Amino acid sequence: MEKRFYIKTFGCQMNVRDSETMAALLHQAGYKSTTEENKADIIIINTCSIREKAAQKVYSQLGRLKKVKQNRPGTIIAIGGCLAQEWGEEFFKKAPYLDVVFGTRSIHKLPELISKVKFGMDKVSDVKSCDYSHLSIRAIPEEGQVSAYVTIMQGCNNYCSYCVVPYLRGPEISREKSDIIEEIKFLADRGIKEVILLGQNVNSYGSNLKGGVKFTELLREIEEIEGIERIRFTTSHPKDLSQALIEAFRELEKLCEHIHLPVQSGSDRILKAMNRGYTKADYLMKIEKLRSVCPNIGITTDIIVGFPGEKEEDFKETLDLMEKVRFDNVFSFKYSERKQTKAASFPDKVDEVVKTERLRVLQKIQEEYTLEKHRTMVGFTYNVLVEGKSKESPLDLMGRTRDNKIVNFRGSSELIGRTIPVTITCAYLHSLRGETAT
Numbered sequence: 060m061e062k063r064f065y066i067k068t069f070g071c072q073m074n075v076r077d078s079e080t081m082a083a084l085l086h087q088a089g090y091k092s093t094t095e096e097n098k099a100d101i102i103i104i105n106t107c108s109i110r111e112k113a114a115q116k117v118y119s120q121l122g123r124l125k126k127v128k129q130n131r132p133g134t135i136i137a138i139g140g141c142l143a144q145e146w147g148e149e150f151f152k153k154a155p156y157l158d159v160v161f162g163t164r165s166i167h168k169l170p171e172l173i174s175k176v177k178f179g180m181d182k183v184s185d186v187k188s189c190d191y192s193h194l195s196i197r198a199i200p201e202e203g204q205v206s207a208y209v210t211i212m213q214g215c216n217n218y219c220s221y222c223v224v225p226y227l228r229g230p231e232i233s234r235e236k237s238d239i240i241e242e243i244k245f246l247a248d249r250g251i252k253e254v255i256l257l258g259q260n261v262n263s264y265g266s267n268l269k270g271g272v273k274f275t276e277l278l279r280e281i282e283e284i285e286g287i288e289r290i291r292f293t294t295s296h297p298k299d300l301s302q303a304l305i306e307a308f309r310e311l312e313k314l315c316e317h318i319h320l321p322v323q324s325g326s327d328r329i330l331k332a333m334n335r336g337y338t339k340a341d342y343l344m345k346i347e348k349l350r351s352v353c354p355n356i357g358i359t360t361d362i363i364v365g366f367p368g369e370k371e372e373d374f375k376e377t378l379d380l381m382e383k384v385r386f387d388n389v390f391s392f393k394y395s396e397r398k399q400t401k402a403a404s405f406p407d408k409v410d411e412v413v414k415t416e417r418l419r420v421l422q423k424i425q426e427e428y429t430l431e432k433h434r435t436m437v438g439f440t441y442n443v444l445v446e447g448k449s450k451e452s453p454l455d456l457m458g459r460t461r462d463n464k465i466v467n468f469r470g471s472s473e474l475i476g477r478t479i480p481v482t483i484t485c486a487y488l489h490s491l492r493g494e495t496a497t
Contacts, residue, residue: 064090065099069116070107072293073257074140076208078105079198081139081169086199088170101135101173102127106142108223111395117142121154128156135176137161137169141227145398147186162186163213163228166193194234197242200249205446205476206289207251211239211277212258217296219323220334220401221366221394224259233264236272240280247286252476253444254281256292262299275303282311288478289444289461293319298336300345308353316353317387317463320345321361325380326373329366332405339380346384357387357462364421365394365414367405374417381424387432387462389425393418426488433486436464440496443481445474451490465490 064085068078081103082092093099104120107113117138124136137159138150144162151157158176161169165185175183194210212233215225243254256277258264265272281290290313295304297320307314320342324330327338349356362377381389393414396403441460449455449467456470458481467490468481474495485492 062090062100063093063098064101064103065093065096066103066105067096067120068105069113069120070105070109070140072208072255073210073213073259074105074107076210076257077140077163077166077193078103079208080166080193080196081105083196083198084167084169084193088173096127099134101137103169104136104138104140106138106140108141108145108227108397109395110392111397112392114142118153121157125154125156135159135173137173139163139166139169141223144186144227145223148182148184151182151184158182160184160186162188164188164190164193167196189229191232195238195242197245200246200251203447203475204251205444206253206255207246208257209239209242209246209254210234210257211261212264215259216263217260217336218334218401220332220405221363221397223397223400226399228259231260231263231266233258233266233268233272235268236265236277236280239277240284243281243284243287247284250286250476252287252478253289253291254287256281256290258292259294260296260299261292262295262301262304273303275301275307278304278307278311278314282313288313290314291317291463295320296336297322297342297345302348305345305348305352308349308356315461315463316355317357317359317461318349319359319361322380323361323363324366324369324373325377326369327376329369329373332368332402333363333366334401339376343380343383355462357464358384359388359390359463360384360386362389362391362421363394364391364417365409365411367394367402367409368407369394369409378421378424381421381428385428385432386425387464388429389421391418391421391425430486430488433464433488433491436483436491437486438483440480440482441466441493442478443468443493444478445470445476447475448472460491466493467491468493468495470495 066078106117135158139161150160159172165188172183214229214231216231264274443458443466445458449457455467480496481493482496483491483493
């Protein structure tokens with residue numbers, strides 16, 4: 060009888076890519092995937108620990124799985140990712156019905172850990188491995204898939220005072236350039252048109268490799284791969300954004316005109332406490348340089364409100380920066396204390412009510428900026444890479460502009476995978492509406 064697995068992913072694009080790796084490993088071990096949790100023989104929860112809200116979602120999911128285990132005792136339930144790396148075997152106390160706990164550097168062992176449970180071991184965990192071999196495991200694209208994630212590095216050396224990533228993902232380690240190029244050629248041969256390069260700080264790619272390989276060198280080699288039409292990457296750290304990478308937006312035809320450049324705060328005092336390594340003026344200067352070489356570049360960012368010690372004037376500095384930059388979009392969050400981080404011991408915690416109000420104000424302002432920018436696109440025609448069916452309507456298709464705007468439009472499924480001109484007819488907060496211009 061065919062055995063099936065189900066994976067639930069929480070968190071960022073890195074986690075999505077890790078889940079693809081888990082799926083590839085289980086496929087190789089003879090399992091088939093399912094989108095129906097109640098039909099799975101193996102259920103895997105891939106967790107995120109960056110913010111408390113993400114962790115709470117995991118706890119809620121685990122609560123539901125208790126009933127699954129009661130109804131089907133033979134189901135193997137595994138938990139991985141950052142929260143698993145942080146809690147380790149403590150998870151067995153939180154959820155006694157769990158069978159497997161594995162860390163961010165134990166992904167390659169997943170089939171082995173599951174086999175141990177199948178053959179009689181009660182509880183199995185591995186959060187102590189320090190192996191990055193999973194980064195090179197290739198996931199075969201699904202039929203009709205247009206875009207694919209490619210991990211180029213993992214870990215972080217920056218130790219921002221609020222961030223738990225260096226403790227859970229480990230120090231920066233880059234994949235060999237040749238390995239990355241071969242994976243992208245593999246994807247291109249299977250119909251992938253766009254690659255999204257992933258790393259906690261792609262700007263420092265190659266720092267641990269022999270010969271001093273630079274991120275821009277990698278981009279230039281990907282540019283030459285036949286079949287790949289678009290290149291994106293995330294995430295960039297502002298302090299490491301080089302002039303060479305800025306120039307790449309002008310020089311490389313396939314590099315999309317979009318950058319995610321997390322600022323976190325507009326206050327120099329808070330930026331210093333966060334250990335970000337740049338000032339508000341530094342950040343604004345880099346935005347100016349980006350727009351000087353690529354005037355139409357889409358710029359998105361992350362902002363944290365309510366960091367310990369944040370005063371009203373600090374918050375106003377953040378709003379001032381937002382007004383000066385006019386981001387295309389902002390991913391904004393209330394500060395969430397994480398164990399192990401330096402900021403967890405900082406005094407002057409901001410009241411939760413104040414954090415909530417600041418977040419509300421910031422998001423309302425950004426919504427105005429985003430809608431304003433979308434409205435300027437109405438009446439103009441953009442090249443859209445068609446990714447698949449729209450979530451809005453089964454009659455519509457969905458694609459993205461080069462600056463990463465979602466466009467929904469009426470069209471035949473034969474257009475999926477093609478880049479076509481679309482004229483924007485309506486602007487909404489989270490997407491655009493268009494008509495094919497062919």
